[in-house]
Amino acid sequence: MPQRKEIIWRSPQGEVIACVEKNKVMQENLEEIRQICQDALEDGVLMGCDEQQVRAVLVELVAQLHNPYPPQK
Numbered sequence: 001m002p003q004r005k006e007i008i009w010r011s012p013q014g015e016v017i018a019c020v021e022k023n024k025v026m027q028e029n030l031e032e033i034r035q036i037c038q039d040a041l042e043d044g045v046l047m048g049c050d051e052q053q054v055r056a057v058l059v060e061l062v063a064q065l066h067n068p069y070p071p072q073k
Helices: 020-046 051-063
Strands: none
C-alpha cells in the first residue's frame, strides 16, 4: 500500500496540534481504521456484495458517529 501523507491535526480554533504523542495516537488510530475498513471491503466483495455499496455504507457509518464531548468554548 502507498504511504499516506502525514496529516496536520488542528483544534476547532485552527491551532496546530503539536503534541507528538497525540499525533502518534491519531496516526495509529487511522491505520487501524483503514485496515478494518479494507478487511470489510474485501470480505464484502468476496461474498458477492457490490463494492460501491460497501463503500457507501462505510461512509455513512462514519457520518453517523456521535461526538460524546460537547464543544469547548
